[in-house]
Amino acid sequence: MAKIHMVLQGKGGVGKSMIAATIAQYKASKGQTPLCIDTDPVNSTFEGYKALNVQRLNIMDGDE
Known part of the structure; x- marks a missing residue:
């Protein structure tokens, strides 16, 4: 069974990328x-983080 771990927080600079890595x-x-997104x-x-082969997903395409 696949598991999904999401690291979320609205504020920047709280360590989301570090925790995800x-x-x-x-x-x-x-x-x-x-699979890192x-x-x-x-x-x-x-x-x-190039060693993790992180994929960029643009979820706000078209929003200004």
């Missing part, structure tokens, strides 16, 4: 293949 690295160390429309920091 830590969870992904832990899962990878256990032989799992995490960054949806931050302003500052996609999580996408910068």
Whole structure:
């Protein structure tokens, strides 16, 4: 069974990317293949973790 772990918070700078990267690295160390997605429309920091192959997903396409 697949599990989804979401790291959410409306405020910036609280460590969402760090927590998400830590969870992904832990899962990878256990032989799992995490699918990492960054949806931050302003500052996609999580996408910068190249070793995790983070995918960028634009969920606000067309919204100004």
